[in-house]
Amino acid sequence: MAAPDHWTLLEVLRYRLGLTGSKQGCDKGDCGACTVLIEGRPVLSCLTLAARCQGLRVTTIEGLMPAHRAAGGEGADPVQEAFDRCGALQCGFCQPGMILSARALLNESPSPTREEIRAALAGNLCRCTGYTQIVQAVELCLAEAVGAEPPAPAWAPEANPWKTAPPKTRRPGAEKPERPERPERKGEG
């Protein structure tokens, strides 16, 4: 990969590799929309010189689903599915970075508290959601990972909308659920 010396990792990802899932929101390390994982740790790609990433394993938002599939899973990464199921994606612009920060948290910590979730996502600014449905998505992931029922949102006190996992979020190695609750979606915008 050839690129000018002064180019950041974000520039190389977006303009050389065509990996436009990593977003540019401020280009100076304030917003977190450009977050990628380097060796599994969340890093701001707009503040990282591309040249310094040689030989390192970089995961962008585009890489999560293939990795999940390669490990025998179906659908997208459970974090991506949970963000979708919880309505956490409004404009969606901050979410590639947010989802990678959440993925890194879940990889490292099996049962973070709500405060720890909020702290882990504090480097990713979201302007749409008020963070509530984002935190709920991470908690949904955590609950499903251990087969627990996720907390119900305030707006649905009677019927928890997130009780049943959709079939395609099946984790690698997990048994296929017996009755699919929801049809497959076709990615569409």
Added chain:
Amino acid sequence: MSARDVHGPGPPWPEGFRVIGQAHPKIDGIAKATGIALYTDDLVLPGMLHAKILRSTRAHARIVRIDLDAARALTGVHGIVTGRDMPIPYGVIPWTPDENALAVDKVRFIGDEVVAVAAVDEDTANAALKLIRVEYEDLHAFFDPEEALHTPEPQIHEQTPEQKAKGHKGNVSKHVRLEFGDVDAALAASEVEVEDDYEFHGTTHTPIEPHCALAQYAPDGVLTVWSSTQITHYVQRTLARVLELPESKVRVIQPCLGGAFGGKSDPFALEFVVAKLAMITGRPVKCLWTREEVFYAHRGRHPMRMHYRTGATRAGKITAVDARILIDGGSYSSFGLVTTYYSGQLLTGPYHFPAYRFESTRVFTNKPPCGPKRGHGSVQPRFAFEVQLDQLAERLDVDPIELRRRNFQGENVATVNGQRVTSNGFLACLDAVERASGWRSRRGRLPFGHGLGIAGSMYITGTNYPVYPNPMPQAGVQIKVDRSGLVTVFTGGNDIGQGSNSVCRFIAAEELGLDPSDVRVVAADTDLCPVDLGAYSSRVTFMVGNALIDACRKLRAKLVAALAESWKVEPARVGLGLGLAYDREDPARKLTMREAIQLAETRFDTLGETGSYNTPALGGDYRGGTIGASPAYSFTAHVVEVRVDPETGRITVENCWIAHDCGRALNPMLVAGQMEGSAYMGIAEALLEDHGVNRFGLHAGPSLLDYRIPTSVDTPELHALIVESLDPEGPYGAKEAGEGPLHPSIPAISNAVFDAVGIRLKRLPFTPAKVLAALRERRTSERGAGAVPARAARDREGSC
């Protein structure tokens, strides 16, 4: 079927709703989650050039000379344009065309656009900007709206002869004075009166996606512009006007949009610049603004200085409200004409005003231009008035929720300014937040430093005032039916993240008996989609939703007729739902919707329908009476719980209960997302954000580090409580949810701070310094007068 048909709040089939009312995921959610959704800056065209814009370093100056020679000579530069290349002025409101794509002979704020360069890459374009020399002749610059109001010269905008003839003052952008009933007499007769001053600062939208536009000019004369806009239709019209092209030769497409909140609802310089440079160079041109440039583009919340007098009876019934408002418009009109009206027109609910007067004056200053931010024009007066209501409750020693109940205007009423209010769930909103927050056992009883505050509000669901008056539908849709069983909805509506495309999917699936995954939506492409006016005024779900129901009902009738004919049964026996067509009296007889569609296509030929919506005649019979007239109003109440540290002056919001009457929640998860996002944004405006300039007119901090929007740890627990009043004219009874729930956050915080520590915060933002000053002032005045300390704080301060 006429455009103004009302479809009613319920489903006209016996099975009830099968899609509506459920928490289905969004149509584009998984595409956004996996990074494949394409936003404007993700688009690349072969041979594409990159444009950068040179901005004014002067707050107010005449342009004497621009020297472009060195920039033109730079290798890699392909085109340069200045204001003289596009001299036709425009404005999103056609009555106030005071903007140019690039400054023609004057700059009006630090950051105003002057020259644009297209080059092979951004680095080269930036290098070219450094070679451009602009000679300015400075003019006196205005940063204080009071000074601008009283100083007519130099004029920031030259007045037209017509304005001069009308006696317009030099730097006044718009003046509105409206009186309903005899306010002076009502105030004179009132038993209690509260009078005070309030101040709202400037705040800005801060979408995480910076503005971006990409243009291509084809040899056949068709200009295509992809833009991060929330008003595709108005951008198309304005590009055609400024570039002197027929509208039919301008195609505007909005790709995925990374947030807007009103900040992308004007035509912006970059759209004209990429278009013109593409026409000049014959190559595609893209321009992506930096974060700093987004702050200069602004169009955010207008700073307002507000004076309110409210009269009431001893029983706590409002008798009259009198408001005087000075609005700081910044350097251009934008939506300012509407803002000036909204600052008064949208206050006349959810409470009954027997008499009401407002006098609002918007002035120009040499600052980034203000415009419509979420809750356009009405968040500021709502703050002032809801704090004043709390002051009235204090004076009368009435519970603040009870005071609001006593003044509730009711359902199906006309407001004092002639607006028609239909459904109104405000009382249920008050009940919901009172219950959820434990108000009755906690308000006034928490330890010193802890408090609860209430506020209410009302907001429009679209307006019957299209920005250019015309009798055509405000929203149109078209549906195409494929033999595969797929239905595609084409809508001009702009999905800005609020989920309007998803709402189209849910409605079409409900109406046509389809699984939601068998509905796709093509939106916001002026070549492909019927006109919708855009995503502003909380209008899209209501108007596009109604237009879509209109189209779907026509198509459903054909599907049902074809099935009834084939099955030789009465049409009333044919049911459609979740992918199946079936005989209601013989459930064994059924077809998939794919088969049903093929049957109907055989019977009726190629299937497709259009639908449209227009508002009924609304508004008061006076000049400006239609501004603020809406087919339906949403209502909101918040209770906010705060903690105030009397040592540091820091306010922490711990909980916010948000009850919002959205009519019917078409998808409660999406409604909750709007409510939470709105409340978050309001809380941020109250406590953190401040969009100001320094004494030279330079932006105080155009970055996401200096302009402090809340992170996940700054945001309190938000509890969304949905109230459904079922509006008679909304699609299935739905009203807006995207803007109303912002309003009460801000006054509710002020009112909660009063409950916590006994001070009234009337000037935004509520910084620690202001809290400490108010606490000091209260202690001093209590000591000096030997007065009884404020009721809310007295008992508890000693116990702490």
